[in-house]
Amino acid sequence: MHELSVTENVLEIALKHAESSKAIKVLRVNLVIGQLSSIIDDSVQFYWDSITEGTLCENSALTFRRLPAIFQCLNCGSQFTLSEELTTCPQCKGNKTQMMSGDEFYVDSIEIEKEE
Amino acid sequence: MSAIRVPVVEKILSANDRMAAQNRQKLDQENLLAINLMASPGAGKTSFILETIKRVQPFYSVGVIEGDTAPVTIDADKVSATGMPAVQINTGGDCHLEASMVSDGIDQLPLSKMDLLIIENVGNLICPAAWDLGTHLNILVASIPEGDDKPYKYPNIYRGLQVLIINKTDLLPYINFNMDYFRKGVEMLNPGLVTFPVSCRTGEGFESWIEWLTQSIAAKKKS
Numbered sequence: 001m002h003e004l005s006v007t008e009n010v011l012e013i014a015l016k017h018a019e020s021s022k023a024i025k026v027l028r029v030n031l032v033i034g035q036l037s038s039i040i041d042d043s044v045q046f047y048w049d050s051i052t053e054g055t056l057c058e059n060s061a062l063t064f065r066r067l068p069a070i071f072q073c074l075n076c077g078s079q080f081t082l083s084e085e086l087t088t089c090p091q092c093k094g095n096k097t098q099m100m101s102g103d104e105f106y107v108d109s110i111e112i113e114k115e116e
Numbered sequence: 117m118s119a120i121r122v123p124v125v126e127k128i129l130s131a132n133d134r135m136a137a138q139n140r141q142k143l144d145q146e147n148l149l150a151i152n153l154m155a156s157p158g159a160g161k162t163s164f165i166l167e168t169i170k171r172v173q174p175f176y177s178v179g180v181i182e183g184d185t186a187p188v189t190i191d192a193d194k195v196s197a198t199g200m201p202a203v204q205i206n207t208g209g210d211c212h213l214e215a216s217m218v219s220d221g222i223d224q225l226p227l228s229k230m231d232l233l234i235i236e237n238v239g240n241l242i243c244p245a246a247w248d249l250g251t252h253l254n255i256l257v258a259s260i261p262e263g264d265d266k267p268y269k270y271p272n273i274y275r276g277l278q279v280l281i282i283n284k285t286d287l288l289p290y291i292n293f294n295m296d297y298f299r300k301g302v303e304m305l306n307p308g309l310v311t312f313p314v315s316c317r318t319g320e321g322f323e324s325w326i327e328w329l330t331q332s333i334a335a336k337k338k339s
Contacts, residue, residue: 005210
């Protein structure tokens, strides 16, 4: 799995924005992860605690906002949320679908402390 | 002291995406078509590359980047034996190639003398899907013995494809593989995906693939 390199990328982005905002400490990093983006939260958290040592992000919290995978049927136009397995359209059983969301993979925001 | 929320909204893999864009620019300057070839281990990536080289070689020059997790040169040696340039990249245990590794690889290849670059990704259906390498085509080699449920289990890799190869069709009589079920899953994820069923062992199906590929190379050379 590639959680370490993902976590290193998150840290790089968080530090870049923390420094440009003149933060003295990062309290929290908020991630948005779509259901179809394959990473394991616990594993990222484990690497996070380790690689943030000695940086502005040390002891910061990492939050994961998971977004569901939503598909639109190209036949009848109805939208449906993917549960576990890939399915045809629940309305018309059509198998031509388009993914509307679910592959998000970004740093949404950071929460920082600044000198008064 | 005050806590402040700073909006970021930056893709986690944006550094890789930037490097991929640089790779693509370099390849475009040479009007070179580049393929990111992905598959599970044992699907026949290397056999597919060798058979493709054999058939394209009379008309076009091919270079290959071989990605492997272990420091072995088995695949690169096979490609070198065809007389085409090959570069081996060892990911040091990582599960996928990244754009920066590919950048090192393309710097070692004679791009100006090549018409086609094939990058053999690490055998894996999960991780390679997330990293853009800067190629023009994402191609997956699926194979009959893997089973017909793979699109349902690994939806991400199927979504990002431009071409699907279904290899080992010569084994269809011996394996319980429901082609309709497999294709239905693919259709849900990637409607109208260009698909070529082939057998690297018998050569069946390669004519259509090679015709499509040579047209794509020619179109790229004119661009």
